[in-house]
Amino acid sequence: MTATAANEIRPRRAGPAALLRRYAGLFRVQLAMSALTAMQYRADFVVKGLIAILWMGVTLVPVLVVFGVRKSVAGWSFPESLVVVAWFTLLRAVLEGAVSPSLTAVVEHVRHGTLDFVLLKPADAQFLVSTAKIEPWHLVDVVGALALFAYAFGKIGRWPSLLNLGTGVAFLGLAIIILYSIWILVVSASFWVIKVDNLSYLFGSLFDAARWPITVFRGALRVVFTFVFPIALLTTYPAMALLGRLDLKTALAALGGGLAFAAIARRVWRRALALYTSASS
Template structure:
C-alpha cells in the first residue's frame, strides 16, 4: 500500500476520534482541565528542589524546566495517541478478535497503532509550549533557529523511541495475555524522564540512555534547545530511534505469529 493511502487512513482514524470527542464536549473539557492540573502539579517536585538551591548538577531551574516541558509533551503523545490504540490491541488478543484487524488490506501494526486517539490530550502540547516559553523567559534568552530545528528532529526520534518501547511491551500480550502490571511499570518508569539524566547515579544514567532511553527522549532534546548538544551527541537519539524501531518491528512480526483467534 502506498504511503499516501496510509496517510489517508491515518487522517480518517484521527477524524473519527475527533468526532467522538466532539459528541462528548463536557467530558472533553473536563478531561482537558484535569490533564492541565496534573501537568502543573508535576512541576511541584522540581520547584521544591530549586527553592533550596540555584542549580542541580549543572542545570539551572530554567534549563531543567525544558526537560519537564519535553516530558509533558511526550506524555501527551503517549497518553493521547500511543497508549489508547495499543491498549486496544491487548483487548483484541484477550477476546480473540484481532482477526478483524489482521484480515484488512493494510499493515496490521499501522492499523492497531492508529485505531484510537484522545484529542483532549492536546492540552499537554499547550502546557509544554507554555513551559518552554516560561523557561526561556526565565533564562533571558531565546533558542536559535538551528537549536529549534535540531530539537524538532529529536522530537521525531523521541516519539519513535517511545512508540517502539510501547510496541515491544504490548507485544508481550501475545505470550502473556495479562500485562496490566507491566504497562503500569512502564508508565511509572517514564516519570523519571522529567528529570535531567545527570541527576541519576552513573549506573542508572547508562540504563536511561541505552536500555530504557529516557534521556534520549527528554534530556537530549532539552540540550538541543539550549544549543548544548554536539553533532555527535545528536547522532545518539537518531541511532536509538533506528535501532528501537527495527527491534519493535521484529518483535511485533514474531509475536503476532503466536496469536490464536476465538474461532481457532
C-alpha cells in the same frame, strides 16, 4: 448494483508515493473517527481537559520543591530544568494522547479475540492498531508545554537558534518513535502473557523519571536510563539540543540508536503476530 468481483474493485496501485498517499488517507480517517468518538461525550471532553491541566501543575511540583532549596541540580539551573519538564509534558501529551490509547486497545483486542478483524483487513496491522484511538484533549498539554518553553527561555533570556530549534524538533520525532517502539514491545508481550496491565504500569512509572535531566541519576540508573529505557533520549538530549549544549556526535549516535530501536520493535511485533492464535470463540 452490478455483480463485480471484489478483486476487480480497483487495480492495486504500487510505488512508495501511492502507498504513502493511501496510508495518509487512512490516518486521516482514523483521526476523524477518534475526534467523532471524543465529541460523542462532550462532558468527558471538558473534564479530561481540566484533568490534563491539573496534571501539568502536579508535574511542576517536584521541580519547584527542589529548586526552592537549591540554585542548581547536577549542572542544571531552574529555567534549564523547566525546559526538560516542558519536553516531558509535550512527550506525555503525545504518549497519552496518541500512543497509549491505541496500544492499550490492542491488549483488549487480544483478550477478546477481536484482533481477528484487524488481521482480516488488507492494510498493515501494526499501522491499523497504532492509529486506532487518539484522545484529542491532550492538546491542552501541548499548549501547556509550549507556554512552559516560552517562560523558561524568557527566564534564561536567550532564545534557541534556528539550528537548535531544528535539532530539537528532530529529537521530538525521534523521542516519539522510541516511545512508540517501547509500547509496541510491551504490546507484543501481550501476545504471550495476555495480561500486560502491570507492564504498562511499570512503563508509566519509568516514564515519570524522564522529567529529570539524565545527569541527576548516577551509576547503574544512569546506564539503564540511557541505554535500556532511554529517557535520556526522550527529554534530556532534546532539551540540551534546544539549549545548544548537545554535540553533533551524540546527536547522530542518538539518532542511529533510536532508529535501530524502532527496527527491533517492528521485528518483535511481526514475530508476535505470527505466534498469535486468536482466543477461541
